[in-house]
Amino acid sequence: MEPPHFPINQQISSAMDIFSHCIITLILENLDINLIPTHPILLVFEPTQNFTIKHDESYIYPGFKFEQVAFVRRKHPERFCWANIFSEIGRVFYSGTFLHSPLFPRISGSIGPVYFVWIENQKLSIQDELDTIYRRMLHTDLKKMGNREFCLFDGHQNIYHFNRYHRQDKSLNPNPIPLHLIRSSLKYTELICSKENWTDCIVRIDKTADLVATTFNKCFWIFADWMDVIWGELEYDVTVRKMQMKYFFQKPQIDWLSVANESQSLDDFIAYAILAHTLQNITIPQEIGYNEKHFYFGSSSLRNIAGNHQTILVEMKSCSFISCYGIQHKLSYxxxxxxxxxxxxxxxxxxxxxxxxxxxxxxxxxxxxxxxxxxxxxxxxxxxxxxxxxxxxxxxxxxxxxxxxxxxxxxxxxxxxxxxxxxxxxxxxxxxxxxxxILPYRRNPSWSHIYDLEELGFKFLLPLSQVPLYEQWYSNPTPVDSLASVDFSSEILQAGKYDGNLTRLLGYKRVARALLKNDPTLSSISFAIKPTVPRIWQELHYKWPTDLYSNLSKCQEKYVYLDDTENIKEILPFINDNRDGIVFMKGADDKFLSTYVGFQVDGTHKKNFIYDQLKKWVTSGIYGWWKEWFKKTKPKKLFPHYANWTKPVVHELERRDFMSKFTSVCEIWAICCVISAFVFLTEIRRKLYFVMNNWIKRISLRRLS
Incomplete structure (x- = not known):
């Protein structure tokens, strides 16, 4: 039986009743509709010719119309949301510039849901319109959909909610989804709304959207380090495919210790553990559909960008330094x-x-x-x-x-x-x-903070990122001319942009500006026409530990080594283990280039599987346990690793710092012995003088008598 037909104004009124608690925007192609809105709306007139845009023309954003618009103050009974109602289906859908209008909230700018509702064109069949919207969704980047919900309203009582994760009809790069989920999922869900209670319909839409997100969101994530670019196409890395076949494919039980031992890093292992369901008993495709995936980047310095991403703070990291210049110990006595x-x-x-x-x-x-x-x-x-x-x-x-x-x-x-x-x-x-x-001497360096070094004219030694290209350059040797080759270059650039008035941060700014001077990549100073100023930094590589000691041991030449504070704590005992008696000290300031480290997960529609799993890992202590396990079993490959150094080679009794106090005690004892001997000889001389004087007096008295 053919469904009844209703005038367009009545269909729009019914749609507005369903989404009455949202901020409603009505987009019309013409103003011939006799509409008396019963709810507050924003009315936009969007003529069809605005969609025909040539390359040499700019898009004219539609303006708001304030005629026949009701403005009523009210309290929203439900959570905040947007609702954009289109009177026609024939609209450009995420292609072109339509949604770049200031009318719509940005992709990353709305935490609440944004409903896109199309009114059925009664001249077309409902199935044709559903297929049209579905095809356009398949050509839309999954990451660009944000919190948008896509619905088609037939103008009567049926509303169709689209499943954004049902993307298997797209022949190119289908996602590895378990077969039982594919068979049970539909392109869209038909919901029957009651005219007696229109608002109950939006509750059912939200429940349907929650169910879809809970079921499918976990299957549409990929760890960024698993991707490799082959001939311009994204593919799964060979190592990942081998790990999947070895530990996950047709494996009822997963040996997690073996997976951890073969993982490249802690973040790599966490990705395997969280996304195991997308690898277990599933054949993953060779190519990766860029538009079909949400990206998980692991732990890193938190990105200072706007958006509705979610953050889990793990720790704070910073940089420190080592030097032997101007280190003086107190007098032995x-x-x-x-x-x-x-x-x-x-x-x-x-x-x-x-x-x-x-x-x-x-x-x-x-x-x-x-x-x-x-x-x-x-x-x-x-x-x-x-x-x-x-x-x-x-x-x-x-x-x-x-x-x-x-x-x-x-x-x-x-x-x-x-x-x-x-x-x-x-x-x-x-x-x-x-x-x-029995304790070594407490030494007093002539510097304490990082900004003291810049004033004293130090030269900085910086470690290159562990990238094969930089290793090749260093071994040739080919000079590296930019700080972009250093892991903490972005933090240096950020410190150089400080515009406040705090003394400590202004000191950090001076050091950062000095490091960035004449940098061809990170600093605009190098583009000025002026004589080249020698840079104050020199690159090192972890695979050449002898270069660190040979440069840094020139204590009179004001060299300083700068690295992450955790790395400094591991390198300091190694470099102090020398037979030359040179003592290296760490700076007292551990706040230089400080930044927060954690998981910053981009927001997804409804349920965010990665964020929920990471939160459980961190709050339960599982993440901390595996972090310590990786520190012990797979430590960072720094200078001590490539020098095969695991413990001190020079015995403590051979170190000058350990023996100098005992030497001082022996010197004091020897001095006391000399003084005692001198006093003893003086007393003997005095006693002999007294005896001789009395003996002479007695002889004189005898002669006189």
Missing amino acids: EVFTKPFDLYTWAGIFSVVVMFVAMCKLASWMAKDEVQDFKGAPKDYGRPEDIVIVSFSVLLEISLPEYIHRVIPAKVIPIFWFWILCCGAITSMYKDVFTAEV
Whole structure:
């Protein structure tokens, strides 16, 4: 039975009733329609001749019409959406410039759904119109559809919702989709709407769209690193095809450890794990339909671009540096004074001075009370004797007879309290001294932050990206003239564009501008007509570790090596393991070229399978576990890897930093021995002089008598 026919104005009114809570835009080819809108709408007059555009003509965007338009303030009962209603089916569909009009939200500019609704042309059969829309959808890039929903309204009560993922009728590059999904899916779903409750129809459209996205979205993703360009065509990489045949094709159980061992990287393994259902028991085509896929790029620095992409933050990375220029260590003899600070030493000397004053005052007031324990004649302690007695307690030297002979009886109780305090002070000094003497020296470089290097005139050593072409250039050798060959070149360019007033970021800007000077690719400075200024950077490659040490060990020539902070932490122990005694230090500033790293997934229609899976991996800790596993089993190939270095070769006892403190202690001990020997010889000489003098006096007295 042929469906009843309704006037076009009545069909448009019914369509507007269905999408009444959306921002409705009505596109008309002519204004002869007698329409009295019952809902707020935007009316656009789009004559047919606007679609005939020659190459040398510009497109004239349609204007809004404000006649016969109702403006009513209201509160939207449902979530926000757009609805674009076309009175005719014969419109250019995603080809040409029609949808570039400011009328429509951009592909990446609308988070809410955008409904495209065509009114059935009653002069044509419904099937012909459905096939027309479907064919045009097949020629539309899947990534360019955004959150758009495509519907055909028959003007009565039936609305047809199109399945954007049913693309198997396109003979070129069909997607690998399981057969049971292909058999159960339809090009479009017919929904019967009730005039008593038009708004219930849009709820059913959303549920249908959710079901379609949940079922098919996971089959239309591809990892960007799996693609290879062969004769201008995108194809699956040979390695991916081998991995698919070995571990996924007709394999009921997947050996994930073996997959991880053969994966190129952590991102490669995660792609295999998340997209396993598109590889398991399915024959993948050789060629890749660019317009048929959503691209997954793995983890990377977050792209600062506008759009409705979704982001999962993983970590923050930055750059740091290594140098040996201007590194000075503290004097060796500071190890003896370091256990106590200046105030403690001042307090000890003040106590000794107080004892001298107290002893002299007590001796002056009661000279008859100073005598030794043998009852010898009275003797008063000299100041130097009191100082010697006071310090001998600190040095744990026992002088009981000397104490009773030098210290007055009234001061003896106070002196015993000093002896108790000296026991605690000496024990504390020994503990701190022993702990300090076994540690290497704390060195103080003349620089701290990256912007200090630019002011001092340093030359930067930068690692080339691990690309075969750069490796070939470096081995020839062919000079590399652009910072684009360095992994963090985009961060350097971004730092050079800073226009704020923060001191630290302005310092980073100076360094970035100095690195970019005369760069033919990244900097516009090189295009100015002026004398060429020598660049301040030199390239290195991880496969030639000897070049790093031979350049960086020229400590007087102000060389500095710049790399990711994680790489610096691995390279620093390797380069410090040298027999030349050269000490390299890392900069204290770990914020240079800092950027956030994570998964930035482009938004898709309704359900985003990749984003949902990545969120589960990160929040559950699975991603962190595999990240640590890859760090241990498949570390980055840096200078230590190509030098076959896994642990220090130079023993700690052979290092000057480790032995220098012990050498200093031995030097101090030797100096003390020399001083003691000199004092001992002086005392012997003095004693001999005293004996000889008495002997001469006795002989003289005998002769006189």
